[in-house]
Amino acid sequence: DTAVSQTPKYLVTQMGNDKSIKCEQNLGHDTMYWYKQDSKKFLKIMFSYNNKELIINETVPNRFSPKSPDKAHLNLHINSLELGDSAVYFCASSSNPGQNYGYTFGSGTRLTVV
Amino acid sequence: QKEVEQDPGPLSVPEGAIVSLNCTYSNSAFQYFMWYRQYSRKGPELLMYTYSSGNKEDGRFTAQVDKSSKYISLFIRDSQPSDSATYLCAMSLYNNNDMRFGAGTRLTVKP
Numbered sequence: 001d002t003a004v005s006q007t008p009k010y011l012v013t014q015m016g017n018d019k020s021i022k023c024e025q026n027l028g029h030d031t032m033y034w035y036k037q038d039s040k041k042f043l044k045i046m047f048s049y050n051n052k053e054l055i056i057n058e059t060v061p062n063r064f065s066p067k068s069p070d071k072a073h074l075n076l077h078i079n080s081l082e083l084g085d086s087a088v089y090f091c092a093s094s095s096n097p098g099q100n101y102g103y104t105f106g107s108g109t110r111l112t113v114v
Numbered sequence: 115q116k117e118v119e120q121d122p123g124p125l126s127v128p129e130g131a132i133v134s135l136n137c138t139y140s141n142s143a144f145q146y147f148m149w150y151r152q153y154s155r156k157g158p159e160l161l162m163y164t165y166s167s168g169n170k171e172d173g174r175f176t177a178q179v180d181k182s183s184k185y186i187s188l189f190i191r192d193s194q195p196s197d198s199a200t201y202l203c204a205m206s207l208y209n210n211n212d213m214r215f216g217a218g219t220r221l222t223v224k225p
Contacts, residue, residue: 043215101160
């Protein structure tokens with residue numbers, strides 16, 4: 001069973017389009033995250049949700065909107081895609097704050113905007 | 115200055131060598147220190163986890179944390195070609211919701 005699963009794995013789309021990436025975890029974790037990894041492999045946090053509540057919202061264009069229907073799911077919707085949005089987007093989850101055992105990552109969604 | 119600094123490499127070593135990977139950081143409040151391994155086109159996976167200062171060993175891997183110097187290290191003994199990956203250091207404060215990653219060091223172990 002995949003612990004953190006993301007769909008789709010690959011996404012190629014044109015500038016100006018709107019797209020969504022879905023993430024689900026079956027670990028029973030309370031916190032989920034979206035990270036963006038650029039071409040130089042640098043991982044930067046975008047959003048963090050704890051029990052469906054937004055707790056971290058880094059400086060991200062408001063074209064990016066996360067949605068958490070329940071604590072096992074965290075989706076990312078991107079409006080008006082731009083060339084600079086091309087990157088690999090990782091979903092991750094972790095157990096409760098104070099129980100710091102690291103994050104479990106999904107395998108990533110490789111987004112290419114053309 | 116970035117919160118977490120890590121030399122991106124690339125680093126190439128022969129099979130069997132001892133590998134040393136390092137990160138420095140600026141926020142003295144970090145308490146949890148981790149190393150992740152990321153294979154090509156995969157997500158990062160947790161390799162080592164350390165709380166506060168000290169050493170931790172797991173098989174061929176040893177993680178060291180020196181909080182006084184704000185410096186962490188990962189040592190890989192008897193390196194294998196299967197260790198070829200990008201290694202990312204990560205650290206966080208007490209609440210686990212603010213993990214900061216280094217840029218990752220790309221390691222190649224040649225047979």
